[in-house]
Structure formats: structure tokens, C-alpha cells
Amino acid sequence: MSKIQALTGNYSASYGAALCKPDVIAAYPITPQSSVVEKLAQFSADGEISASMVEVESEHSAMSVVQGAVMAGGRAFTATSAQGLALMYEPYFRMSTLRLPMVMALATREMTSPETVWSGQQDAVSVRDAGWMQVFVENNQEILDMIIQGYKIAEDPNILLPLNVCYDGFYLSHLSERVEIPEQAEVDAFLPPYKSRHAILDPKEPMAVDPLTPGNILIEYRKSHLEAMQEALAKIEEVNKEFADQFGRNYGGAIDTYCMDDAEIAILTIGSMTGTGREAVDEARKKGIKVGLIKVRFLRPFPVERIREALKGVKAWASIDRSVVFGWNSGPVFMETRAAVGNADSTCNFSAIGGLGGADISLDDITGCIETLDKLKTEPGKKDTLWFSKPVE
């Protein structure tokens, strides 16, 4: 029998990780992720998990330790936020390009400067081209569930890529919600053990892991990495279905949709703002606005086909981002969606940006976005970026 508990997002991540029975855990505390590490340390102190805990001095070392552990044949877990992710960028990039699967929880946080410790997705989106898969979740249950699904996707022999489970710092990391914790036996049945074969450090099988590699071979590795990302799109759907069949919770796969069947206009959301987005859609529908919602779950790989399909027949759409793309005057989901749909200028669309540095994305913000879309829906083309900001007094 699964157990129901009120858990913060961070504790949900800890329980999710523990259920996946990692061999080695190495993490360095950082706001707002710290209680993930603390809880796992407590599990270890109480003998509830058998993972070796390596109490590292930095995130750079955290990612290095887990890389070593996976290359020695183990399953590994870590978690971080913002500056920690930036510090670990060097081994982070290497984890994916060595095709070493693992799951890292990311309690997303705004990047400094201005000095901040609060929510935002700038940390995760800034490394979306570092070769990892990235899923953004809406609630605490989804954190736990996606850590379990994450290992299954990451360790598939046709994928072999690490995966970030990204959840909004504070909004999810520190708020408690009802979370169903599955039985260990159920998770064991879903997630088989993993041992690296292609990159292994073992005297029984002497191998130079990552020799110096010239460009003509390197390009083949990159090609295969990109192909694995594309294969992951199908795997994500498959694992989602398998998980839904076994645990009864279906997240829709790479994207989730809400009220999209007859939608004339659509908003795209990412992360915990999706809950507010669903409310805003309900309110707007009461006023007769035919609006739907697309929850972008995976930013990497980007679900091009599914987004294109979901936006078919939609006259106007806007993405809401909790981060920015410097140089494009827009948010990343907007930029990616424009690229994905192909015929972006035949519809009305704009980028909405809000919730940076811990600012709230309110029901009014999203309602305003929907009303603006509704007003502009007959005028195709890209419109000005809508900032959810209030003038500073």
C-alpha cells in the first residue's frame, strides 16, 4: 500500500530519490534545495537508505563524485539550485556528453545578479543546451513521480542521458502538499537496477574512458547524442503510460493539455504556474473565451511535434516564462515554440514574462494575458512582450 503524507517539494524529491535506491548520493546544500540533502542525510543516518553519502565541499565536486560513481557501475543522485548549478557546469556538461544516466533534482532559482535567492527558472533554462533532459513539474507529487520515471527514461539503453527534474524553488520546494509515496516493491517492479556498460572503470574490463578524441569521431558522438534526445521523446510517452498504468497518475507525456479540444487561443505554461493557469482558463471560459492551456513539461528534448499538433487551429497563443532569453526579448518557451510551429506569423503570438526573482505569477497576471490574447487574436504576427511587472514606487 502506498502511503499518503504532506510533503514539501524538497522532501518529495528526497523520498523519490530514496525509492530509486541510488548507490551514491553527493550533494552540497544551497537555498532553496538544502532540505533535499538534509532529508537524505537523515534517511542515511537512520539506516533507511543504503546509499553512500559523500559530503562534498561544492557542487562542482558533487557532480564529479556522481560521475565517478556512475562510471564505477552505480546509480547516483544529486540536487542543486542556481549558483550551485552554475558552479557545477563543467562536470554537468561532461555527465551528459559521456552519456552517463542519472537524475538531478533542481529546485529552480533565479540567477544572481541582482542578488537574489528566490524562485525563477533562469538556472535551468540557461543550461538547456548542455545535453541533459529537463522536465519541469507542476506539483510535489509530480516531483516524486518524475524522479522515478526519470531514471527509467535516462537509463534506457537507447537513451543513456541524465535528466533534471526541475521544480520551482520555494513555490514547490518549501510548500507542503499531499503526496502519495509508493511502496518500495512497486517502484522496484517499475525500475530495474542499472549498471553502466559503455563507460566503466573496472580492472576486470580495462578501458580508457574518454580518450582524446578528434573531430571526425567527436561529431559522431554529438550526432548520436542528438538522436538519443529525439528517441527520448517517444520514451517519455512510453514511460508516462507505463507509469500511469501501474501507479494511476498520468502526466500527459512531454506536454500536458487542458481545454485544448476547441480552443481558439492558448497559453503555454511551464512549472508550478500551470496550476494558476488552469484556474485562469476556467475563469475565462466562464466569460465565453475559448482558451486552452499547454503545459510544457519537457524543455529538453523539446516536444516539437506535440506542440505543433496542440496549436493546430489556434488563432493566438502566448507563452508564460519564469526566465528570459537574453538577445531575443522573450522567454525561452516562446522562442522554442516559435521555432517549433514553423508558421508562427500566421497566428497572433507573444511572450509573457513574470515571476522572476521570486515574484508571484498571480491569477490576475494570467487572466490579463488571456484577455490580451483574446483582444489581439484576429491580428496575426508577433506582438510585444508582456511583462508581469508592477512599476517600482
Next chain:
Amino acid sequence: MSYLDVLSESKDLVTPGMSACQGCGGELILRKVLQISGENTIIGIPPGCMAGAGVVGWNFSNGLKIPVHIPLLDNTASLLSGVTAMYQKMGREDVNIIGLAGDGATADCGFQSLSAAAERGEHMLYVCYDNEGYMNTGFQRSSTTFKGSQTSTTPVGKVKKGKKENRKNIPMIMAMHGAAYVATASPGHMKDMVEKIEKGIAASKHGFAYLHIISPCPTGWVSKPECGIDLAKKAVKSNYFPLFEVEEGVWRRTVPNPKPIPVTDFIAGLRKFKHLGEDELAEIQEYVDKNNELLEKLTREVS
């Protein structure tokens, strides 16, 4: 078994075709470390001369007969912490986990992860081959580069004359971490070096072991390739690089040096010091003497 028997009866696990410079101390150190540790070893060799010389592999080939990985310049000790954690978990403590890094990867950007791994007492042997600079990339200064040295980032010009600062004393700093075993070694004292490698491997089964080995670099120091061993001996004899070990907190001078030669006898053969005048040479002698006094104090009780 005498050290000569140890060496003559063990296999060379390094490719004969590695592309180190003639007279390279690092190559000699790598070969000896692996001869002693044997095939049941995993080694991490970060960017630097040894990695650049091809022992970490090329294309699909390995440069060693054992598993090897080239970590990042700055994470050898933390990467191997993950490897050793897994090997302990699997109950395979018999596998030797070794890092072999140059002084840049050890004393500079790799120092944070090294210091932390030593503090945690990770079960591994970390060997630093100290050629006093970033020799693989063209002789840039590191924090173990000796004062006065000419390097490509501390050139000799009209107003500046080489490196201004004294070296960072990494072996002493590592000893102060309370590691299970810390020692300095020199390829000019092979018996001592072999014994220390053996002790280091033994200590790595229960804690962190650190060896700091002077590595004559004919290309970077601008010295004759055939003089490497002689230089390695003179470095010890002049107290430029004294040989000691620290075991369970006890400091011991393994090669006592009651009649040191002047440091100028050692540096005379090195063009990287050629520009130094009498005052600068006196300063170097003074530093070497002070360092030696400190070592004498630390080792006094047992010497």
C-alpha cells in the same frame, strides 16, 4: 623484497609509445607507480603532461593496460571519491584507486577538491608529479613554481625577473589535513620512492594517501634530458626538495641530509634560473634554509 626486485618483477603497464619529452620525470613516476600498484588499479589522470602524452588514450585505444579516465583539470580527487565510494560499496577494496596529477591540477584549480577529499579521508592514493608549472601547455607559472623561475607567464624582462612569490608548500599543507599518509619523493632516490608508493597504496585502503614527487622537466626547466636523475638527487641534497613522510601524524625525514649542498649547485644546471643575480640566489637559499628548519622542528622527535 628489495625495491630492485619489486621493479624487475613487475609489469610495465604504460604504452611504450607515449609521447612525453626526453628525460621526463613524470613518465618515470607514472611507470613506477603503476608497476607497483599493478593491474588491479583504476587511475585518473587529469589534463597535463601525462594526459597530453597520450596515456589516457586516443581515438578508441587505451594508453595504459588498466582502466583510465581523464578527469577535468580541477576534479581528480572528487571524481575518484565517487569511484572509491562505489568500490567500497561493492566490497572491492582490493582495487587500487589512484589519481596522478601535475602540480597545476593539484595545487591550483584542483586544490579545493583535493583538500576536501583528504578531509573526508577518501580511500585513494593521490600522486602529484611536480614539475613546477603548467609544462604541457607551454611552461606557465603554477603555485608550486619556485621563486625566481622564468616561465611563460612570469617572463624575464627589463623590469621583472621571473616569479616573485615563494612556492606553496603543498606536501606540508596536505600533511596538516591529517591524511593517513603523506610523503615527498624523488626519482633520484628510487628505493625511498618505491617504499613510499607501497606505503601510500597500503594507506589508501583505510584513508587518504598523498605523494608529492619532484619531476624534473628538461623542456620547461631548460636542462639536459640526461641530467634528470642527477637534478632530482641534487634537489634533495640541497634541501630544495627534502624527503619526508607523515604517517599517523608522525613526521619523519626519510633521507636525512646532514651536509646539504648549496642550492646554487642544484639550480646551476637550470636555465629557468639563469637570470638570477647574487641577491636573488641568496633569497632562495634563505627560503630553502627556513623551510628546512621548519621540517627539522617537525621531525625532531623521531629523527
